[in-house]
Amino acid sequence: MKVAVIGGTGFVGLYVTRQLLAEGHMPRLLVRPGSETKIENPSACEIVHGEVGDKVALEQCLTGADAVIYLIGILREFPARGITFEALQYQGVVDTIAAAKATGVSRFLLMTANGVRAEGTPYQRTKYQAEIALKGSGLNWTIFRPSVIFGDPQGRMEFCSQLKKDIIDSPLPAPLFYAGMLPLKAGEFELAPVSVTDVAKAFVLALSESRTQSQTYGLCGPQRLSWKAILGVIAAASGKTKMMLPAPATAIQAAASLLDRYAWFPISRDQLQMLMEGNVCPENDSFARLGLTPTHFGVDQLDYL
Template identity: 30%
Template structure:
């Protein structure tokens, strides 16, 4: 029986990874601090949801025995320097130590495209430090570095489409920032391929892969795409740098998780695009889907005829 622990299994990417591995016969453990957050995966027969705070000392040591592998998905996009350090550095350190104690050697770590110890944002620098300490841990490690991830249930294209359904125009910071968006199902497939010895499981140990789609688009183009495929397309108004900083600061002060932060703006000063120095999804046997072939399935409803055409355009999988 193949058994995997998935940290961050209740999140957007985690839900898709759980469904993918469940279909492949894995037995999955998903820890969560609040059981209500696990509603999307609790219905899967081979998924066991346990209430646990993996940040607490000893929690991972109690969860890990009996597992064959770990998929680590925990990450934050917003927060203080201390919060980034806790999520992206301290937690991987705890995980590596707990895995050694439990005798669990195999780890697939989902990081992010463009992380760098010299990066302009706290997010990028903390993710790079987390990667570095996992490489030094001696675990059988595979690192996946996705660009921005889209798909059913995302808070990316869906958000842009919703904004255009109510706003007369979209004031957009960092409109020229470049991304190479990747479908969440392709990321989940990359996790599965990395874990399966019959596919690329053995070859992927010690490797880092850039998980990016085939299309390079600016943020403005992605907003326009979301509007066109969603309910309506509104004009995009690029914001000057100073205005963008003010907007991001105001969003940080609003209740709840901000839509944008100053750290996000800093990250977007660097293109989020694969540079070809690392292997990509094709090295794992995956042909990444084009965004225009996937997004129409969940952004708006343009009629049965268009939906059928979109289906026919989908690449073979």
């Protein structure tokens, strides 16, 4: 099967492309200028050069494909550089849907995120709007909503390596964020880290399983872990012990309101809000529905740190 991959040079895209090749599929990657070196096995893939905003390049990428996978997502936007949630997480999906219809590609797999909703942050809202657009497109769709994703980033941005860099390697104590005035539940909000390899397997399995059509899967790992516990695992995997202290979210949000426009500031107001909402699946049965066994999150899985 020939599969057009939009976002194939990113973190998840690397593993999806690798899994496609392992299963005997032919990936065709839309590659923006300057990202050619991010392709792991370029001789085994078809390459179309262009940006997601280039409708001609999108149609070229999808022409003759049997399916399309859309993986583009960003954690922060920088409008001055043309990097926005609206452009990359919503309009890019809308344009890819139009290209699919124009080229006769009926199968569309989309990655959004666990917790997306209509009235959420701009990140959550644009992901949700992309889902609505796909569901109303008339195409054969499948949507995957991963929690926080971990795995060897191989030079890309990834949850655990980013926390190691910004928090564990910092000389400052690790922040245990809490809402309100009293630190009674500091760092107790829960996440369900999911392996990038498992996410890639889910995508590629869906290509050949008709039962996955018109289905939405929340992809969460098998454990619900507190922020404090996750920081402890990352520290241990890094060969370190780390002091942790309660940190009021209001103070961090105040600082972010002044500084999160700059890429060097480690977290935005919206990221902190979403983090403290937690990120677990209410019904964590998607991997069982897919016939896959998810990977546990622990020191042994973080040797890349």
